[in-house]
Amino acid sequence: MADLNRTDADVTMFLLNQNSMKHPNPVNDPYFSAHRRADIDTRNLTLYTADALTSAIACAEQFQIRNDHNNATTPMTSSVVAWWATVTLGMSEAQLATAYRLLATTDIVLMGRSITILPGDALLASQRAYSTLSTGLPDDQWQIELRGWFEEALASTQFEVMAYASKSIDGLSPYGQLIIPNISSVWEAMCNQQIMRNTGGFQSFSVLGISLILALGACIYMVNWFLETIVTAIRKKRRRNEAKSAEWRMDMMLYQQCIAFAAVKHIRWEKTDSEVPITSKDVSFSRIGS
Secondary structure: OHHHOOOOOEEEEEEEOOOOOEEOOOEOOOOOOEOEEEEEHHHOEEEEEOOOOOEEEEEEEOEOOEEOOOOEEOOOEOHHHHHHHHHHOOOOHHHHHHHHHHHHHHOOOHHHHHHHHOOOOOOHHHHHEEOOEEOOOOOOHHHHHHHHHHHHHHHHHHHHHHHHHOOOOOOOOOOOOOOOOOOOHHHHHHHHHOOOOOOOOOOOOOHHHHHHHHHHHHHHHHHHHHHHHHHHHHHHHHOOOHHHHHHHHHOOHHHHHHHHHHHHOOOOEEOOOOOOOEEOOOOOHHHOOO
16 A cells, blocks of 8 residues: 555546456456356356456556746646645746646546546446446556546646636526636736637638628629720720720620521621620511521
């Protein structure tokens, strides 16, 4: 038990009762150790159960705070001792407030918090079991479990740090009330400067960017709409390159259709110098080709 008496760390012990869990093969993992035979005569099966009613595993967690301005650090120690040692690092008020926000999330030790958050799904080994029958466990299952708890603890810590700026009390009304205490400017600045990912129904966008896109798009559309008319008018006024305007006009779809109809039957056309050629009044398309 001397290894559990750590004054330089936060120690958490996890106890596991496998109860009636059975495995098809022996389990050599020290936390889930199972070598006792449990023969089932009715089905001629040999299964294996836990070696002991209860098995234990302990985690020692250490924390350290560092001041980047003078490279002063606290020792690797427990969260409480690390917090009290921060006052010796020559930190500014803003740095102390930041350190407090980080260490305040360890009020429940990190690894133990994972068990608190996921009491029924804390063990990844349960995902490989149905009722009291397991499909088998690898020899390093205890490492897989601790890795999962640690990742869950980090995610919880990140959430707690962001929750500092949370002002939502949805679902608590009328039993809950939001009270903003009188705090120093440093703490208020941290709350106002908190950047969070918005997972709700709101999206951030640039009004200037959208305005520029709409304005430039409208300009391009207007230029495209009037460009041919303006260029043709200028050419007519200066009497230069009028043939290019006529060639441009003749390549348009409506003029190609005009030429196709003219090849079938002689048709009188009017306004052939405009964008849309039309037939004479006494000609109808229903009689074309008849």
